[in-house]
């Protein structure tokens with residue numbers, strides 16, 4: 001049984017921390033929100049009064065926070081110094097590549113091993129322990145983090161050096177955002193041309209246009225396997241989070257002078273949809289803006 005500090009027990013962190021506790025680890029939980037702390041306690045974690053207290057004597061520190069500024073603040077002001085140098089530091093938040101690299105460099109300068117380990121999979125996968133982790137860091141840091149990540153996920157992949165996990169995450173989600181928009185406009189056009197959506201699905205899912213956004217996450221209700229489209233686009237992966245990831249991808253693209261016209265257009269469209277009130281809907285709901293059925 002290891003002592004694990006878990007900071008950030010929101011939608012994702014609560015399920016992840018619960019799985020570590022279920023596996024027999026002593027999970028010391030800290031969050032700024034009282035409701036999040038109460039939920040963590042009910043799931044078998046020990047609530048503590050600060051991130052630094054959680055990190056004291058810890059074998060591992062796991063963070064699942066909103067953005068880069070929160071991650072930098074928590075590590076620089078509460079974890080470094082408080083955690084023993086033997087603790088493996090694992091940031092699972094989705095943040096910008098530059099901050100991930102900076103915090104890991106600072107951790108290493110302070111004598112720690114650290115990985116960035118963002119996830120693919122939403123709240124249901126966090127609760128079920130079936131996330132996919134993409135990790136950046138040294139071989140030795142990855143090896144130290146892996147046993148903890150394996151409890152929370154079904155796949156744990158070493159993507160490369162510091163920041164490589166974040167790079168893999170935003171590249172994947174840029175492809176997802178662009179392919180979802182392409183899938184939505186394709187179904188909208190097919191319908192305007194008189195094609196039945198189910199018939200078009202039967203054809204395209206077996207032809208060269210097939211992609212994950214179509215066959216695993218079809219944005220049209222009643223077509224293909226059950227998806228958020230069949231629940232009025234509730235649950236799933238919120239438009240606001242897709243927009244966040246597209247912004248991170250565009251920021252990263254700019255930093256290395258990469259030409260990403262499809263990613264840039266996806267960002268513009270998701271921003272417009274969020275501003276029209278779609279931020280809380282699943283990201284496949286953008287089909288309603290594209291086919292002009294979203295209320296204006």
Ligand code: NAD
Pocket residue numbers: 007008009010011012013030031032033036051064065066067070073074092093094095119120121122123236237238241244
């Ligand atoms: P959330 O807002 O539900 O949870 C974040 C938690 O961090 C909150 O409970 C908040 O109180 C806490 N927090 C913020 N600052 C803190 C601090 N200084 N100290 C302690 N606690 C602090 O967000 P979420 O949906 O759980 O997402 C967390 C991360 O996972 C984000 O980076 C997000 O992009 C990523 N992610 C989310 C999903 C998803 O489906 N929700 C999927 C993949 C990745």
